[in-house]
Amino acid sequence: MFEFSVIGGKAAREIIGRNRPRIVEQVRETYLTHEAGASVNPDSYFLRFPEKPDARIIALPAFLGGGQEVAGIKWISSFPANIEQGIPRASAALLLNDYATGYPYAVLEASQISAARTAASAVLAAEVLSGGRRAERVVVVGAGIIARNILEFFRAREWEFGSVQVHDQLPQYGEALAEYTAVELGWEAEFAAELAPVLKGADLVVFATTAGEPYVTAPDSFAPGQLVLNISLRDIAPELVLGSYNVLDDVEHCMKANTSPHLAEQLTGNRDFVTGTLAQVINGDAVVGDDKPVIFSPFGLGVLDLAVGRFVHQEAQQSGQAVEIADFFGETKRW
Template sequence: MEVRVISMKEIESLGISVVEVMEVVEKGFRLKGEGKVELPAKIGIHPRHDCFIHAMPCFVGGEVDAAGIKWVSGYPINQGKGLPYISGVMCVNDPETGFVKAIMDASWITAWRTGAATGVCARYMADPDSETIAVVGLGVQGRTNTVALAKALPNIKVIRAYDVYESQAAKYKETIRKDLPEFEIILCGSVEEAVKGADVVVTCTPIVANPNRFVKSEWLKEDCLAIAVDYDSAFKAEIMVKANAFVCDDKNQYLWTQKQGVYFQKGYPTESEILGDMGDLCAGKIKAPRKGRRGAVLMGIASHDIMTANLILEKAQEKGIGKIVEI
């Protein structure tokens, strides 16, 4: 087997924009909504407290025809070691033969496809006149979610941001200034200060088994879209359960996760309280309101990974990037 191995640096050298990633992530959602995606709920192991290593296989059919699996870890304890929270590899298969075609870094993919999914969600659920976003948790996801939201919503002017660590907040501001030079970035002294008055709030803090859920409903304005990329770690359950529309990225994954008895317990929406998932929205099967309280839980699904990996592989093949290894 000849396998193309692509490093993170090589992926970065391809210069893929978040707008391009949003396009493929949205297409993946649409195909999922049309029933053309095979996407089992992710399974995982937990070698340390609050740490996971997940296996995320997926086949996207229809006009895409791409298959693969991501093997990805999330270790909150890595922050103390100066190491990234997320690491992993992505394996792309040839759907015709099953052969592995490529192995590539999964950190870049995870970072940008997750931000992109938030951007796509905002395109379908945010008030298009939204001017202010709030971001809580200013690590890798804080950055990519900010950039994607700014690209998805044309009227955004102000970014309000909060992290428990001032050093993280300062690093974030420096990076976002380069990514989005035209935006006002306000670093806030508390979560409450950050989220007050925001049109869209996204939380990107570590996922934990016993969350504090520290974002209170009364801090959010009524017309607000609350997006969690950190499961149920940050938003109080009532924000999601009393929303006039609650959407997740994949209903099957959400309900399966809830059944495991760890996440989305204690008041988070049950099956009858879910309007639908992003697949339904992107395939035009449901419509979400653009005003009032809206909630979304985006757990991250494998269709984003294979769609993004496919985009990377196409560009890498075109430009002769990566190392061909015989296995």
């Protein structure tokens, strides 16, 4: 009951790296558990700073049932200015609590956890919504850690890509991810300086940026049958959302904070444009077609962090990579 362990980012990444296909399945089961109502996923809480309007630290508390029986909270910061110093934008910690007693039993460096659950949900959505594991032309917008993780998960799930084009406002990062994709992942890849031309004709588009408001606004930006993974949530104009099939991870969570779906709701005053959740598509309760673009918009659920974090914790204990903290609790008896 009173054991407590710490799992660092290096260990977490090593565990994730050898278990990516299993993590995708963990995410799939978690979505279904959440859809079935066996979870508690409150709204995220945002800590903002008057003198740093683009920075924030977010608290994501959650409980996951369905045989997992774990509670916890992720505390994740997003400081975009970090990029100017050549360091990652996001950093995070995840605390896991025992459901029987409420006692915390582990803390994990969670930027790896967060990136993994985000990437796994993106790849799962691509498989479910496309019905396969092949895309002739792929465009990745944003060349940060999340984009790299998404491509790593695609590779781990044995996707076949004809070519990958990477666009980023900072060419050095776009070129770096393109080189990584070609050398480490084995797909033909190149940097694309202009976004609009490469969007046309792409089978699969992945948005993984830090954009705060839509910049993809041209009416013909997307084509019927094109699959768009709207991971960063704010790149796409609401008018484009309204002309597409829209699959979300959780409708209530997505309809806030001026995400593209939220802007579409504000524009129309309704949610009629929502096709359903990814779990509903998996269960056959929602269907997409090829007569319009298909956009997947995941707000990012705390229950996914719990599922992946619990998995990494178990693997770390089995492999000896968890660092046990003796006497973490100062009192273990009431009297």
